[in-house]
Every structure is written in structure tokens, then in C-alpha cells.
Amino acid sequence: MTNTTGTAGEPPYRTIAADIRRRIAEGELSPGDPVPSTRRLAAEWGVALATATKALAVLRLEGVVEARPRIGTVVAGTGPAAPQPRRRPSAAPDPERELSLARIVRAAVDIADGEGLAALTMRAVAARLGVAPMSPYRHVPGKDDLVLLMADAVFGEVSYPAGAAGEWRPRLELGARTLWSVHRRHPWLAQVGPLTRPLLVPNLLAHAEWMLSALDGHGLEPAAQFEVNVLLYGHVHGLAVHLEREANAAAATGQSDEQWMDGRAAALSELLASGRFPTFARVVGSFRDGYDLCLDSLFESGLKAILDGLAPVVEGRTAPTGGN
Incomplete structure (x- = not known):
């Protein structure tokens, strides 16, 4: 360091x-x-x-x-340009005149993707676009509004087959994996808002429409349908929130996950040897080659467990319920 x-x-x-x-x-x-x-x-x-x-x-x-x-x-290019003979001004595009809401959103997404949501400011967007610091405010009121536009834009990067029909499970799997892929590409996305205050943007509702339509016609009460959709979104969101945190932790400490764990090997060994946590000690002790926590693997195993548990309900083998 x-x-x-x-x-x-x-x-x-x-x-x-x-x-x-x-x-x-x-x-x-x-x-x-x-x-x-x-x-x-x-x-x-x-x-x-x-x-x-x-x-x-x-x-x-x-x-x-x-x-x-x-x-x-x-x-950028280094050193001043060589003197040029005087000539009439060229018709080169003026960044200020070409500034648009779409360019602002794209620049903001690029900043958040590469540097994290904490690095996103209206001034940073202006600097990336080469315009005056206040110029983006002519198109969007502030950062909070910009983040909503960014979320809508990245959720809109993917789409589902029009009028698709088929079994409920493959459709829910496609929806969940699609949402996971979006969060994977844009790790900041899960930091935007809590599950209890959902993002009300059109392209996220398009995902909800796909998930709810997969469950439609199976005799589930509306509340039960909606809770299945929230449950699967919560599974994606709950794991994806660690993508940005993982990157921030690596940046703050200068250590990879493996290096961080290596530095705590002695403390872990002491806990395992204390006798207070026998089951934990037995499970961890069985990892002969260590254990690599992979978010992608956790997503897949969690998705399977959720859908296996839902199968009796969706397929009518258990009485459908909804609400509290």
C-alpha cells in the first residue's frame, strides 16, 4: 500500500x-x-x-x-499543440449544445459501473462529458432523479420474448437469472433502494410483469402471486447488494477476499478450538481445500431451493395462501 x-x-x-x-x-x-x-x-x-x-x-x-x-x-494528449495559422472557426460540435438527457444518464451509469455509486455526483458527470458543472441540471433536477433514470435505463437493457407462454418454472428461472445478470453488470444497482421501498420505474415493472404472468392462471391468490415475485426479487437483491460492498471493501483495505481471510486465520482457529461451536467447527473443518464463497453459486442454489419449495403451491398440491 x-x-x-x-x-x-x-x-x-x-x-x-x-x-x-x-x-x-x-x-x-x-x-x-x-x-x-x-x-x-x-x-x-x-x-x-x-x-x-x-x-x-x-x-x-x-x-x-x-x-x-x-x-x-x-x-489525454500531452503538451500544447503546435501553433496553427489563423483560420475561420470550424463547425466542430459544441458539447453543451449536444448535451442530452440520454448522454447524461449513460455517463452516470459508466461512472457508477467503474467507480461505484459513491463516486457519482452531478459534477463528476459534467466533467466526464466535458461540460460546465451546472449543465446537467438543465436536464435532470439532481442526483436522486438521475439515479432513478439510471436504474430504469439498465433494467431496460434486457427484454423478454413477446407473448411467450410455457411452464411457470422455466419462466421464473429466466426472470430471476435476467435480473441477476443486470445486477451483475451494474453492482451499484442493489444499493439504490431497500426492498420495502421499490423502484417505481417502467423497466423494472416490465420484469415484474413477466414474473407475475408466469404465475397467472395457477389458482394463486393475487397477494400470493405478488409475494412470489417479491421473494424472487429479494433473493436477487439480497445477494447483489454484496457485489458493490465487496468491491468497496477491496478498495478500502487493498486486500482480496482471500488475503482478508488469511489475515484472520488465527482468530478463526481459536474460535473453532474453543468447543463452543461444535457443529460449525465440524462443517468448516471438513473443507480440506478451503471454501470459496461464490455469489453466482449461491444465487443458483438459492433459486433452486425457492422454486422447489414453491412447486407444491403453484401446482396446486398445497392450498394457496396470500397476505399475512
Whole structure:
């Protein structure tokens, strides 16, 4: 982990920015090369994501680095351009005049995907688009509204077969796996709102429509249908919330999950040897090659368990119920 004390008490973000400038000046990074992400910088320097984000924002404002859609932050051209003869202004596009709500949402999604939801600010979006800090406010009132638009956009990246029919279970499996894939691509999504305050955006309701229609016609009460939909969404949401937390923890500590666990091996051994948790000790002790907790595997095993439990209800072998 790199020391961030800097020179003469200089703020950490300035120290990080100065180091990137040095790497560019010495040829370690060339124009067009990707700059380390905020997560990587946070882990390397032992700082918060916000500090790493501020360092890159300073470099963007200086023109040292630039954001490229779908690529990320890269080194911009270095040095001033050679003097050119005077000529009439070109008809180059003006970023301010071309700014649109769609571009703002796309830039915001790219920031959240690459740097986490904590790094998302209206100023950061403006910097990525190369416009004045207040320009995005002409299209969206603020960050909260922008996050809702982002969620609607990413939920709309996938769709279901029109008018599809078939067995309830394969359709629920497709719906759950589709939602999981969206959260996998956009780990910040599960951080947006709790299950009890659902996102009321059209493209998420399209997923709910698919799930409810799979259950329709099986004799379930409306409340029971809705609770099955919430249960499956909660399974996805409950696991997906750890995707962003995992990335943040790695950035904050500079350690992978394996390294973090290795550092706590002695404490775990002491607990296992205490005799207070015999079943836990026996189960953990049976892992001869260790245990790798995989969220994708947990999603699949959890989905199977939920659907196996629902089968008697949906197929009429158990009286359907709903509500409390």
C-alpha cells in the first residue's frame, strides 16, 4: 500500500494526481493508455473512493486525462499543440449544445459501473462529458432523479420474448437469472433502494410483469402471486447488494477476499478450538481445500431451493395462501 502523506502535508488527492502526472511525464503512461480506476487507486494508496475520484477529477479539469465512453479514463494528449495559422472557426460540435438527457444518464451509469455509486455526483458527470458543472441540471433536477433514470435505463437493457407462454418454472428461472445478470453488470444497482421501498420505474415493472404472468392462471391468490415475485426479487437483491460492498471493501483495505481471510486465520482457529461451536467447527473443518464463497453459486442454489419449495403451491398440491 502506498504512503499518501505527500510532501509538506499535501492533501492525499493532490499527491495521487501528482504521481499520475509523473508517470505520464516519464513515459510510464502514454496518450490513450487507461489510467488506474478509482477502485485501484483507492486500494493502492489506502484512501477512500471519494479521494481517488477527486484526484482523477482534478486531472480531468487540467486536461491531463479524459473520459471515453465505454472505455473509461485515459491519458489525454500531452503538451500544447503546435501553433496553427489563423483560420475561420470550424463547425466542430459544441458539447453543451449536444448535451442530452440520454448522454447524461449513460455517463452516470459508466461512472457508477467503474467507480461505484459513491463516486457519482452531478459534477463528476459534467466533467466526464466535458461540460460546465451546472449543465446537467438543465436536464435532470439532481442526483436522486438521475439515479432513478439510471436504474430504469439498465433494467431496460434486457427484454423478454413477446407473448411467450410455457411452464411457470422455466419462466421464473429466466426472470430471476435476467435480473441477476443486470445486477451483475451494474453492482451499484442493489444499493439504490431497500426492498420495502421499490423502484417505481417502467423497466423494472416490465420484469415484474413477466414474473407475475408466469404465475397467472395457477389458482394463486393475487397477494400470493405478488409475494412470489417479491421473494424472487429479494433473493436477487439480497445477494447483489454484496457485489458493490465487496468491491468497496477491496478498495478500502487493498486486500482480496482471500488475503482478508488469511489475515484472520488465527482468530478463526481459536474460535473453532474453543468447543463452543461444535457443529460449525465440524462443517468448516471438513473443507480440506478451503471454501470459496461464490455469489453466482449461491444465487443458483438459492433459486433452486425457492422454486422447489414453491412447486407444491403453484401446482396446486398445497392450498394457496396470500397476505399475512
